[in-house]
Amino acid sequence: MEDLSEVEQKIVAMSGLIQADQTNPESFAERSCLFYERELYNQALEDAKTALMYDPQCMNALIAAGRAALKMGKFDQSYAFYKDGLEIDPKNNIIIEDLKLLQKNIVSEYERKAESIKEDSYNAVQLCSQDVYPGDNELYKLEIEILQRKYKIDPTKAIAPTQVDLKVRKDAASFAVMAFNFRKDGMTQEALQSIQVAVGKDGGNYRLIQMRAEIWHDLGEDINALRDVVGIPKPCREMNTWKLGGKLLKKFELPVMAEFWYRKATQMIPESEKNTDLESAIEFQKIRVKRIYGPLTMDFPVTVNFTDYGRAVFATDNLESGEDAFEDTPVVVGQVLSTSHLPGCDHCGMSMISPLDYFGTTWEQLSAGLRSFVNDLWPEVEPYYCSCKREKYCSVTCRGEAWDSYHQIICPNKNAASSEMYDIIDNKGYIKKEKGLPIDAWTGQYSPMLLAKIWGIIIAEAKRQMKAANLEEPTTEIWASAKMPFRKFISYGVTSAVKRMPEMYDIMKRMFADCGDGLKYDITEQEFEARYYQATCNLQSFGSSYTPKHRFMEKLAKTEDIRSLQLLKHLDKKVPSVLFAGMFPLHACLNHACDNNVEVMEGYVNGRPGVHVRVKKDIKPGDELFTTYIDTTMPRKLRRAWLYKSFNFWCNCKLCQFEGDDNSTCTNCKKAAGEGKKFLGCSKCKRAWYCSTKCQKQSWVKGHRSICSMMHSQVHMQVSEK
Numbered sequence: 001m002e003d004l005s006e007v008e009q010k011i012v013a014m015s016g017l018i019q020a021d022q023t024n025p026e027s028f029a030e031r032s033c034l035f036y037e038r039e040l041y042n043q044a045l046e047d048a049k050t051a052l053m054y055d056p057q058c059m060n061a062l063i064a065a066g067r068a069a070l071k072m073g074k075f076d077q078s079y080a081f082y083k084d085g086l087e088i089d090p091k092n093n094i095i096i097e098d099l100k101l102l103q104k105n106i107v108s109e110y111e112r113k114a115e116s117i118k119e120d121s122y123n124a125v126q127l128c129s130q131d132v133y134p135g136d137n138e139l140y141k142l143e144i145e146i147l148q149r150k151y152k153i154d155p156t157k158a159i160a161p162t163q164v165d166l167k168v169r170k171d172a173a174s175f176a177v178m179a180f181n182f183r184k185d186g187m188t189q190e191a192l193q194s195i196q197v198a199v200g201k202d203g204g205n206y207r208l209i210q211m212r213a214e215i216w217h218d219l220g221e222d223i224n225a226l227r228d229v230v231g232i233p234k235p236c237r238e239m240n241t242w243k244l245g246g247k248l249l250k251k252f253e254l255p256v257m258a259e260f261w262y263r264k265a266t267q268m269i270p271e272s273e274k275n276t277d278l279e280s281a282i283e284f285q286k287i288r289v290k291r292i293y294g295p296l297t298m299d300f301p302v303t304v305n306f307t308d309y310g311r312a313v314f315a316t317d318n319l320e321s322g323e324d325a326f327e328d329t330p331v332v333v334g335q336v337l338s339t340s341h342l343p344g345c346d347h348c349g350m351s352m353i354s355p356l357d358y359f360g361t362t363w364e365q366l367s368a369g370l371r372s373f374v375n376d377l378w379p380e381v382e383p384y385y386c387s388c389k390r391e392k393y394c395s396v397t398c399r400g401e402a403w404d405s406y407h408q409i410i411c412p413n414k415n416a417a418s419s420e421m422y423d424i425i426d427n428k429g430y431i432k433k434e435k436g437l438p439i440d441a442w443t444g445q446y447s448p449m450l451l452a453k454i455w456g457i458i459i460a461e462a463k464r465q466m467k468a469a470n471l472e473e474p475t476t477e478i479w480a481s482a483k484m485p486f487r488k489f490i491s492y493g494v495t496s497a498v499k500r501m502p503e504m505y506d507i508m509k510r511m512f513a514d515c516g517d518g519l520k521y522d523i524t525e526q527e528f529e530a531r532y533y534q535a536t537c538n539l540q541s542f543g544s545s546y547t548p549k550h551r552f553m554e555k556l557a558k559t560e561d562i563r564s565l566q567l568l569k570h571l572d573k574k575v576p577s578v579l580f581a582g583m584f585p586l587h588a589c590l591n592h593a594c595d596n597n598v599e600v601m602e603g604y605v606n607g608r609p610g611v612h613v614r615v616k617k618d619i620k621p622g623d624e625l626f627t628t629y630i631d632t633t634m635p636r637k638l639r640r641a642w643l644y645k646s647f648n649f650w651c652n653c654k655l656c657q658f659e660g661d662d663n664s665t666c667t668n669c670k671k672a673a674g675e676g677k678k679f680l681g682c683s684k685c686k687r688a689w690y691c692s693t694k695c696q697k698q699s700w701v702k703g704h705r706s707i708c709s710m711m712h713s714q715v716h717m718q719v720s721e722k
């Protein structure tokens with residue numbers, strides 16, 4: 001012991017205590033502080049997390065975890081711990097001071113990055129693929145039939161080329177020039193007459209047909225225009241032919257053909273204009289978004305459209321503050337690591353908290369009579385386990401659904417590598433080593449289970465279709481169809497997840513290398529990155545709004561047992577939140593604004609936990625719905641830094657435009673106050689500073705008035721990259 005410093009001696013002593021009692025949260029919290037003092041932040045965080053596993057409300061552990069995570073640059077995690085602490089004790093001065101330090105750290109990182117990063121590094125349209133969707137071939141044939149029957153246009157028959165002598169061709173061309181000039185001067189009828197003469201002379205000249213189609217279109221004679229463009233044989237169609245065809249087919253509500261035509265138009269854009277001529281690519285996405293999201297929005301007063309920021313949700317009706325704009329169910333869920341010690345259904349996310357989870361340390365203090373009274377009224381929460389014992393469900397139905405949808409692929413009974421992933425989840429993201437430091441194998445706040453489930457769902461579905469079709473292996477079409485549910489989610493990230501989490505990548509790769517029935521699935525680095533960022537960009541945390549405690553209270557209200565009075569004083573504790581993260585297809589189309597007009601609430605959808613998107617401020621038809629991805633109570637600089645760090649965009653919403661960063665710059669004209677000087681701030685919100693009354697008035701009229709007294713939103717957790 002002599003060679004050890006005082007702190008090290010204390011660590012050894014505390015480790016002895018922990019050895020004797022491995023479930024005491026305070027000992028872990030104390031050792032975490034000692035590790036912190038010794039600058040061993042990884043171990044400090046590990047101990048604090050272990051303490052929280054035994055007592056999620058242990059204040060010392062929450063602070064220790066927040067501090068260690070901050071030192072390790074894990075700002076989101078650090079913030080999440082401090083926030084949990086503030087929920088327990090909103091006036092805790094240590095946390096308040098630590099949060100200021102956290103803000104400073106984030107802002108300084110942001111300032112460093114902001115210098116080198118262009119504001120427009122993200123291009124929505126280039127992120128969205130134009131792949132053919134499974135089943136589109138059949139739909140395409142159907143649309144051809146509609147064209148033939150309803151509009152008497154046969155796209156399978158092209159206009160034959162004609163052989164005319166040079167003189168006639170020249171003659172036709174001079175009429176075409178006349179048509180061109182008439183059209184330019186807005187004399188469309190005259191243009192039509194001239195081009196008709198031209199086509200009459202040289203009927204197989206596709207340039208003339210193209211021109212006539214455009215003139216028909218100018219005149220609103222769209223069926224004639226379409227007949228002309230589809231009559232031009234495919235190899236002779238120019239970029240403008242494809243564009244016009246796409247536009248007309250969209251109008252006639254033949255989306256699969258319209259996509260086909262816009263895809264061709266996009267492919268013909270010269271390389272040098274690919275980044276600037278985005279019209280066809282945008283039109284393509286608008287059509288695709290309409291056909292994919294149409295069915296999802298059918299029952300709600302909203303629609304999805306494609307904008308500069310990708311998909312976005314718009315109101316189709318007046319929406320009043322307080323009402324639900326829409327609700328959504330997840331396509332995949334995974335329990336958030338920080339609450340993984342609490343029981344929730346691994347399939348649907350239902351809370352299964354027991355009396356012990358709710359009452360915590362008070363449980364032992366209740367008399368045996370009271371405990372049995374509670375037990376009698378508490379709803380049945382005994383989980384249904386898979387035989388692997390690593391997944392638990394709220395019902396036999398959920399167990400069956402989970403098996404069919406993904407667990408058959410990743411059940412540790414059949415998949416050895418899968419056990420390693422479950423161990424990492426149990427250890428809150430770490431691989432424990434017998435000797436040496438634990439490895440931080442998973443750097444997301446959400447569970448790696450989410451990624452595993454995505455692949456599990458895809459592979460189980462591909463297998464199902466393969467067997468139904470009596471095939472030895474899935475076809476490309478089958479794979480595409482199995483991947484369909486996940487194509488709705490954007491994926492964008494700039495740092496390498498594989499490099500940050502090589503161990504996790506290796507485990508996932510091994511998990512799916514052999515999926516049974518001779519099926520192999522190679523998770524390439526590229527696919528790992530894509531799926532990781534798909535989850536990161538789109539996840540939403542949610543939980544049961546109606547828990548066993550709520551059901552217990554309902555029963556309690558009906559009983560006349562005298563013991564209910566004795567219990568009362570123990571019933572005002574907050575219900576522990578069993579948090580899940582989920583990918584919700586319609587909700588994932590909501591863009592962010594710090595002056596958001598909707599908020600995401602926990603709620604039941606079809607009897608299972610889901611999300612309700614609630615209107616915060618009145619919304620008019622045609623307005624975009626914006627949620628918030630972050631706490632909007634944070635100052636501007638911090639919000640923007642946070643959004644860039646986690647979601648790769650610089651926010652430019654009204655709040656960001658009409659709030660300033662500090663008193664050294666005029667929020668309106670951006671003039672600097674100069675050495676040692678400060679500008680006066682808005683007396684109401686204290687978030688904007690002006691060099692003059694004139695600037696203050698200007699800013700008020702331009703937009704400050706709409707955000708000055710705004711109610712801020714607090715999201716309880718943003719699942720993002722650390």
Ligand SMILES: C[S@@+](CC[C@H](N)C(=O)[O-])C[C@H]1O[C@@H](n2cnc3c(N)ncnc32)[C@H](O)[C@@H]1O
Nearest residue numbers: 309310311490537538588589590591592647649
């Ligand atoms: C959950 S998605 C929202 C829907 C998305 N527009 C799409 O097409 O799928 C989150 C992503 O949308 C983009 N986004 C959301 N709000 C934005 C904003 N205010 N400015 C720029 N991009 C934004 C970012 O790329 C972000 O990672």
